[in-house]
Amino acid sequence: MSRELSVVVLAAGMGTRMKSALPKVMHKVAGKPMVNHVIDTAGKLNTAKTMVVVGPDMPQLIASVSPYSTFEQTDRLGTAHAVLAAKDALIGLTGNVLVLYADSPLFTAETLKRLVNAREAGDHAVAVLGFCPDDPTGYGRLITDPNHGGLIAIVEDKECSDAQRAINFCNSGVMCFRAETMIETLSAIDNQNAKGEYYLTDAVEVACAAGQSCVAVEVDEDETLGVNSRSQLAVAEAIMQERLREAAMENGATLIDPMSVFFSSDTKLGRDVIVEPHVVFGPGVTVGDDVMIKAFSHLESCVVANNADIGPYARLRPGAEIGVGARVGNFVEIKKSVVEDGAKVNHLSYIGDARVGAKANIGAGTITCNYDGYRKYHTDIGAGAFVGSNSALVAPVKIGDGAIIGAGSTITGTVEADALVIERAPRIDKAGWARLFREKMKALLGK
Template identity: 85%
Template sequence: MSLELSVVVLAAGMGTRMKSAMPKVMHKVAGKPMVGHVIGTAAHLKAATTMVVVGPDMPDLIKAVAPHPTFEQTDRLGTAHAVLAAKDGLKGLTGNVLVLYADSPLFTAETLARLVAAREENDHAVAVLGFRPEDPTGYGRLVTDAMTGALTAIVEDKECDDAQRRINFCNSGVMCFRAEDMIATLEAIDNANAKGEYYLTDAVEVAQKNGQSCVAVEVDEAETLGVNSRTQLAVAEAILQNRLREAAMADGATLVDPGSVFFSADTKLGRDVIVEPNVVFGPGVTVGDNVVIKAFSHLESCVVGNGADIGPYARLRPGAEIGAGARVGNFVEIKKAVVEDGAKVNHLSYIGDARVGAKANIGAGTITCNYDGFRKQHTDIGAGAFIGSNSSLVAPVEIGDGAIVGAGSTITGKVEADALTLTRAERIEKKGWAAKFREKMRELTGKK
């Protein structure tokens, strides 16, 4: 691929089978909208321009694809009509124009680069991606010349003759055009068919009539999945998750039970990371080297430093920053907080809107009381501080370096460095009270 590349992403479909209030292509696969996957692939190909064709009343979609330009297909009259909605963006382009579908998130950059290179090789007017399903019923067939292998036609399933119906080389929908004559080719397509629509596949016939050549490139069927239902969305999720798992292991992470680990498309794992079963990575997670993430942990929009130990059953929420060698243990929730190098939050704690200083130790059951019903307030815990079990730190509050807070304390003010602070009610003991209470209850209830 040496010529300039532009991309048109078709995203105007309603997706009625999804039975959803939002556009079909906004549904997520691996934590990212399908249209985002397609635009990301275009970016990987270093496309000079990526434009998106949307339908009427899709403000959320337009916002999601910004800053890429959008063009509205007001009337849905077929795929060629959809591409021509971006006519103003196509004018003056040179090189290659790749037409992608926003509901087909599984095509790889490598596959699309092969398609573009094939079009360039002999300066074909059109290049088409094809695949070979076990059952081709319902798919358009790619008819090729037996001698040259050139693509001569795309025939819809219902229009195939007996010989064409036996062809198992099928149209994926993805096409690459020679940019200089693309508009003329599309404008020559008519709607003389049962649906009265302008089909992009007819571009091959137009090119043939103009004496121009076309080519088909084969791709694995798994990449071609178009998502039109919730069931197909789940299939796409499964395929992409397997890709992400394979990539993580190839890059030096150990997944103890790969099938139970779920990634987001942007998850970043360092080398020699160990991920135990049933771990979920939401969007925006970066994990350093030599980290252990134990079973049943959930991470989202957070950063984990080298050598940290997370879980089991830990929850790292957005804004969590875990330092090198830090420990976040079982049933600990961290939100918008920095846990500095070597600090430990081992059991049953909530740390939100806070800083936990280097090598500080947070006892079991400790919570930062960060919300007063109207505002979030900050808790600052100094380096080397020790917070006893079942303590409540009522923000805004500051615990100095090396300070100790006694177990069961409620801290509402500043604790000086190296001080011991504890807040406990006076102990009251009434001898024999419990026995008298039980006797009274037996008399009242008649229970022995």
């Protein structure tokens, strides 16, 4: 690929089969909207310009693709009509223009590069990605010249002759155009068909009629999946997850049971990370080297440093930062907090809006009381502090370095460094009260 590359992403369809108020292409695969998968993949080819064609009243979609330019296809009159919605931005472009579909998130950058290279190699007017399914029913067929092998037409399934229907080389929809002749080619497409629409596929015959050449490039069928329903969305998710698992293992992570681990598209795992079964990575997770993530843990928008130990059944929420060699154990939830190097929060605790200092130890059942119903408050736990089990730290509060909090305490004020603080309600004993209470309730309820 040596010439300039621009991209048009078609995203105007609502996708009625999804039965959703959300535009189809905003549904997520591996934690990211399909349209953003398509844009990000194309971006790996160093695109000079990216244009997104949207439909009316799609503010969420426009926000999701920002800062890229959007163009509205007010009347949905076919795919060629959709591309020409961005006509003003296409004028004056040189090199290559890729036309991609926002509901097809599985194409790889390597495949798109092959397509662009094939167009450039023969200076073709149009290059098309094709695939060979076991059953081609329903797909447009790519018709090639038996003499020179060039692409001469794309024929929709319902319009195929018997001979053409026997062809199993099918249209994926993805095309690369010579930028300098693209507008002329698209403008010559008519709508003389059963639907009265302007089909992008007709660009091949238009170009050939004008004495220009076209070419088809074969790609694996898995990449071509277009998502039109919830079931197809699930298929796309499964394919993407398989890719992400393979990439994680190739890059040095061990997945004990790969099929039970779910990644987001941006998950970053370091070397020699071990991931036990049934772990879920939400968006925005970065994990360092030599980390153990035990079973049934859930991580989202967090950072885990080298040699940390997470889980089982741990939940790291957005803003969690886990330090080198720190330990976050079973049934511990960390939210918007820093757990510094070597600190331990071993079990049954909630740490929110807090700092847990280096080598501090948080006992079982400890919580930071960070919310009063209106605002959030910060808890600061010093290095080497020891917080006894079943303690409540009522924020805003500061516990000094090396301090010890007695088990069952409710801490409401500053604790000095190296101090022992025990803050419990005084014990009240009422002899026989429980027996009298039971007798009273039995008489009242008759049982």
